[in-house]
Amino acid sequence: MLFGRDREMAQIEGLVDLVHEGGGALVISGVPGIGKSALLAVAIARAEARDVMVSGVSGVQSETHLPFAGLHQLLRPMLGTADRLSARQREALLGAFGMAEVSDPEPFMVALAVLNLLGEVAAARPLLIVVDDLQWLDRPTIEVLGFVARRVRSDPIVLLMALRDGYPTSLDDSDVPELRLAGLDPAAAEALLNAQAADLSVGMRRRVLSEADGNPLALVELPLALDTGTATAEAGLLPLTARLERAFAVRLAELPPHTRGLLLVAAANDGHDLADVLAGGGMMTGTEMTAEALAPAMDAGLVELHGQALRFRHPLVRSTIYQKAGRVDRLAAHAALARVHGRDPDRRTWHRAAAIAHRDESVAAELAEVAARARQRGAIPVAVTALRRAAEVSEEPTAGARRLLAAAELAFELGRGDQVAELLALAEPSVLGELPRARVVWLTEMLGEGRDEGPARIRRLVTTAEEVEAAGDRELALGFVRAAAIRCWWSDPGWEQRRRVIALAERLAAGDEDPELLVTLATAGAVERGADVIERLAKMRDTRLDGAATRLLGIAASTVGAFDLVGDFMDASIADLRAQGRLGLLTRALSTQVWRHVFCGDWAGALLVAEEAHRLARETAQVRRQASSLGMLGLLAGLRGEEERGLALVAEGERVLGTVAISSAVAVLQHARGMIALCAGRYDDAFGHLWRLFEPGDAAHHQIWRQWVISELAEAAVATGRRETARGAVAELEQVAARTPSPLLHLGLRHARALLADDADAEALYLDALSADLSRWPTARARLLLAHGMWLRRRRRIQEARAPLRAARDAFDVLGLLAWGERARQELRAAGEASDLRVPPTAEFLTSQELHIARLAADGLSNREIAQQLYLSHRTVSTHLYRAFPKLGITSRAQLRDALVNTSRD
Secondary structure, eight states, rough: OOSSHHHHHHHHHHHHTTTTOOOEEHHHEESTTTTTTHHHHHHHHHHHHHEEEEEEEOOGGGTTSTTTTHHHHGGGGGGGGGGGGGGHHHHHHHHHHHOOSSSSOOHHHHHHHHHHHHHHHOOOOHHEEEEGGGSOOOHOOOOOOOOTTTTTTTEEEEEEEEEEEEOOTTTTSSOOOOOEEEOHHHHHHHHHHHHHHHOOOHHHHHHHHHHHHHHHHHHHHHHHHHHTTTOOOOHHHHHHHHHHHHHHHHHHHHHHHHHHHHHHHHHHSSSOOOHHHHHHHHHHHTSOOOGGGHHHHHTSEEEEEEEEEESSSHHHHHHHHHSSSSSHHHHHHHHHHHHHTOOOOHHHHHHHHOOOSSSSHHHHHHHHHHHHHHHHOOOOHHHHHHHHHHHHOOOOOHHHHHHHHHHHHHHHTTTOOHHHHHHHHHHGOOOOOOHHHHHHHHHHHHTTTTOOHHHHHHHHHHHHHHHHHTTOOHHHHHHHHHHHHHHHHOOOOOHOOOOHHHHHHHHOOOOOOOOHHHHHHHHHHHTTTHHHHHHHHHHHTOOOOHHHHHHHHHHHHHTTTTTTHHHHHHHHHHHHHHHHHOHHHHHHHHHHHHHHEEEEEEEHHHHHHHHHHHHHHHHHHOHHHHHHHHHHHHHHHHHHHHHHHHHHHHHHHHHHHHTOOOOHHHHHHHHHHHHHHHHOOOHHHHHHHHTTTTTTTTTTTOTTTTGGGHHHHHHHHHHTTTTTHHHHHHHEEEEEEETOOOHHHHHHHHHHHHSSSSSHHHHHHHHHHHHHHOOHHHHHHHHHHHHHHHHHHHHTOOOHHHHHHHHHHHHHHTTTOOOHHHHHOOOOOOOOOOOOOOOOOGGGGGGGHHHHHHHHHHTOOOOHHHHHTTTOOOOHHHHHHHHHHHTTTOSSSGGGHHHHHTTTOO
C-alpha cells in the first residue's frame, strides 16, 4: 500500500489500463527515497493483472560505461523477434550488442530497430517497459529510450522511467511528459509513520516528521536510526540524503567482515549476478564464499536475493557501501572483479582501470581498444569516456594528449561543445607536432562556429589550411577550407579573402565536379562563380552519388539561387540519408529542401519538410537548424494568414538562436518576420524587417539572402512610399545580376522592376516578367499576376485587371496561400467581380504527419517502408492512415492518389 499517492497511482494505472488503445511514456522524477520505484512497482502489478507483458531494466552506476548494456538487458527476452526486422535494422541492433559485425553504425538506426522490435512484440501482447534509475544507464541506451518514448503513442506500449533529481539527461529538453514527485502531505506522512513505527514517543515522532519532510524512505529509515541511537544532533544538520546514507552505514558497520566484503564487491560490480559477487568475494578473501554469507545483510534489510540476482534495497545502500569502504579495499574489489570478468574484455578493462592507483600503459591501451569497440557499435559517448580514462592512466604525456584529442573529436561529433572544450584544455599542453596542433586549432574553430569574427578569422583558417596542406594532410586542410567558406557565407569578408579560399579549394579538389569544391565555390563565390556552379550542376543531374555528396550539390544549387535544381540532388540525398539513418545530415538536407519548396511553390511540401526538420533538429541538438526551421514554420504560418502563430514561432526561433551572431541565421528570421507582416498588410513593419537584410552593419545584413527577398521589399516599399529607397537596392542588385545567372535573383528583379517602375515603363516590365519561363516558379507567377492586376485596376483598366486577378486568386487557392488569395479576392471585389469563398481541399484537414504519410502511401510505399522513412513504427503509420481515410472521403489505399490529386484541384 502506498500512502498519499492516489493521484499519481491513478495516472500510472490509467496509462496501463489504456495500453490496448494507445501507448505513452512518462518520466517519474524526484529526490532519492521519494517513491519512484514504488510507483513503478504499482505499474508492474497493474500490468500483470491486465495481462500486459512487462520488461524492465534498472540502471547501475558502475555500468554507465558499458555500451548499450541497459538496452541489452531490457531487450534480451525479445531478441528472438529480431529476425522480423529489416536486414539493415537487424544488423544495427545486433551490432550495438556486439553480436554482429557492423561498419560505421548510425545510432538512430539502432533506435529505429528498437522501436520496431518493441512494436512487433507489442502487436502480440501489450507491453509495459519500466526503467528504474534512468540516470545510471549508459548514455546510448538513454538516447534510444528517448527516441522510443517520443514515438509510442500509437503502439500498445507504455514506457515508464524513474529519474533521480540532479542528473541531467537528453530527456530534459524533450517532449516526454514528466511526473514530478513531491513529499507526502502531512496526513499521509503521519499515516506512513504510524504504520512503520507506531510506538515512537511524541517528541521523537515530531522530530522524524520534521526531518523526513514527507520523504517516504526517510519516514521508514529514520525511526530505525533513532532507535539505535545514531541520529545525533550533528546528523540532523546534514542533508536528508546524507542522513539516510549514515543510517545505512550504521547497519553496515554491524555486519561481519566477510559480509561487508561481499557487499563491497556487489557495489563495485556492473551487474546483479550473485555468482560474480561470490567469485569476487572469494578472490578478495582467498576463501570460497556462499550465499549464506549474505544472510546478515539480508536480515539488516540492506540487500535482497531474487533467484540468482542480488539487489540492493535502495541505490543509496549501494553508494553508502562503496563510499564507506577504504581505498585499498575498493581497489582490491575491482581487481577481483577484473579477474571474474576475464572473458568480457570491456568489463575486465574497466575494472582493471578502477583497480590501479598509478599510470599503466597496458591499461591505457586496453581502454583505447574499448573505445574502438564502442565506436564500432555506435556508442560514441562510451568511447569518449574510455579515451579520457585512457589518457589519465597513460604513462607518456604525448600518448595521453593524443587520446584526449581523439576523445575531443568524438565529442564534437556528438555536438557536446562543453565536453570538447574541457578535453582540449587538458590535451593542449602536451600536444606536440604540427598536425596534432592543427587538429586542436580545427576543433577550437569548430567550437566557436557561433562567433562571427569576420575577415580576421577567415584569414587565420586559410593560413592554417595552407600549413596543413604543406604538412601532407589534405583531408584536414579541406576541413579548414570548408570552415573558411561557410564563414564567407555567414558574413562577407570581401572578394580578396573569398578568392583566396576558392583558390585553395580548387588546388585541393579531386576534380572540377568534386562536391566539396562545388559547395565551396557556391558559399565563398555565389556571385563570382555562380555561373560555373550552375553549369557544372546541370551536367551532374543524372550522376549517382552517396547521399552525403548529393546533399552538398543540393546546398551548392540553393546557395547560388538555383532552387529549380535543388530537388535534382536533394531528393536523392534525403532518400539515401533516411535509409542510412544519418539523421544529423538528414536534418541539414531537409533545411535546404524547405527553401526549395518555398521558392518553387510546393507550400504543402514545405510545411511537411519544415516540421520534420524542426523535430529532427531538436533530436540531434542542432541549434541553428532548429532556429532556422522555426523561422520557416513562422513564414509558412504567415502565408496561411496565421499571423499570431507565425510571430510566436519566429520569437521561439530567436530564443533558440540566442546569442549566435551569424548574419545568415538572423536573416532567415527577419525574412520570416517581413513575410508575416507583408501578408498581414502591415507594410511599414514588413519594410523595416526586410530592409535589415540590406543595411550594412545590421546583424541581419546578408549579401546573398537579400537577393532572395527583393520582390517582397519592393512590394512593401510601394505600399509605404519608399520607392526611391527600394530602387537603390534594386540598382545594387542589378550590378550583381550582371555577374551571375542566379535564377531566383533574376526572377525577383523582374518583379521588383515592374513594381517600382513609372507608369510609362511598368506595362512592358510586367509583360516581360510574365513572359519568362515560370513553370517551375508558380508562386512567383501568381504574385506577378496579382501585382499586374492591382496595377491595372489602379489605372482604372477594370476589365483588363480582372483576368490576372482571377488567375492569381485561383493559383493562390491551389497553392494554399490564404493570405494572398484573400488579397486577390479583395482586388477582384474592387474591380466589380465577386468571388466565392475558398473551399479548402479535404487534404488540408489532415495533420501534417497524416498528409506526409498519405503522400508516401499514394506513391506505393508500404507501411513498413513509410515507417522507416519517417522514423516511426509501422503501427503509427497505420493509425495515421486510418484517421486520414475518412477525412479524405475514401475507404481504401487504392483511392489515395486520386484523392490527393483531386483535392489539389478543388
